[in-house]
Amino acid sequence: MTDECSQAQLPDQYEHVARDVMRYCAPKDGVWVDLGSGSGPLALALARMTKSVLVLVDPNREALSRALVEAAKSGLEDRFVAVVGTAEDIPLADTSVDLVVSRGSVFFWKDRPAGLREVRRILRPGGKAMVGGGLGSTYPLWARQEFIRRRHESVRKQGPDAMRAFREARSPDTFTRWAKEAGLTDFEVRGDGGVPADDPRAGLGVWLLFGREG
Numbered sequence: 001m002t003d004e005c006s007q008a009q010l011p012d013q014y015e016h017v018a019r020d021v022m023r024y025c026a027p028k029d030g031v032w033v034d035l036g037s038g039s040g041p042l043a044l045a046l047a048r049m050t051k052s053v054l055v056l057v058d059p060n061r062e063a064l065s066r067a068l069v070e071a072a073k074s075g076l077e078d079r080f081v082a083v084v085g086t087a088e089d090i091p092l093a094d095t096s097v098d099l100v101v102s103r104g105s106v107f108f109w110k111d112r113p114a115g116l117r118e119v120r121r122i123l124r125p126g127g128k129a130m131v132g133g134g135l136g137s138t139y140p141l142w143a144r145q146e147f148i149r150r151r152h153e154s155v156r157k158q159g160p161d162a163m164r165a166f167r168e169a170r171s172p173d174t175f176t177r178w179a180k181e182a183g184l185t186d187f188e189v190r191g192d193g194g195v196p197a198d199d200p201r202a203g204l205g206v207w208l209l210f211g212r213e214g
């Protein structure tokens with residue numbers, strides 16, 4: 001997990017992902033959730049683009065604590081809330097939030113369809129969700145390719161089964177299957193996920209976009 005979470009030498013990717021969130025979801029201001037937030041880098045990037053409250057949900061208390069410290073350093077402590085929980089059992093009320101983003105976390109959920117049903121449950125009418133993984137469509141091509149090269153290299157060391165599982169979890173077909181198993185009827189899968197590092201699409205990732213009708 002550490003590998004995917006930290007690529008310190010490369011330019012920061014989260015502002016780019018946040019821009020995609022704003023572009024693809026056009027979310028209403030209100031209450032936004034970063035699900036599987038880790039230490040909150042995406043929530044921090046989003047907070048600079050909105051006046052919304054950011055609710056960070058993650059099973060890892062240490063990571064949540066770090067997120068709150070980082071938010072305070074940026075003067076954002078009045079808009080950051082941390083909640084211990086998992087995607088499969090989100091400890092938030094029905095129809096209570098305007099946006100759910102989740103980057104790099106769905107690959108660790110034990111039950112993806114259950115997690116997606118939970119995301120839908122907490123969305124308010126008109127709310128939007130963007131779940132998946134990627135580095136942002138405006139992230140420089142060289143950095144995307146280098147990031148993916150390193151990721152693939154570390155997965156390859158774990159053997160051919162690991163590489164197959166890695167690619168399969170990131171394929172648009174898999175995302176479509178999870179969405180259908182969750183009972184979602186109106187959704188879009190963006191990106192080609194899991195392509196080789198020298199493919200120009202590498203790093204664009206794969207995202208499931210859906211919402212609750214307003």
Ligand SMILES: C[S@@+](CC[C@H](N)C(=O)[O-])C[C@H]1O[C@@H](n2cnc3c(N)ncnc32)[C@H](O)[C@@H]1O
Nearest residue numbers: 004005036037038060086087103104105108109
């Ligand atoms: C690769 S990190 C991504 C962190 C952050 N979203 C990012 O983009 O840097 C994966 C995160 O998913 C969290 N996670 C693992 N299992 C989860 C679950 N069942 N529900 C929600 N989050 C989970 C981990 O604790 C970790 O913080």
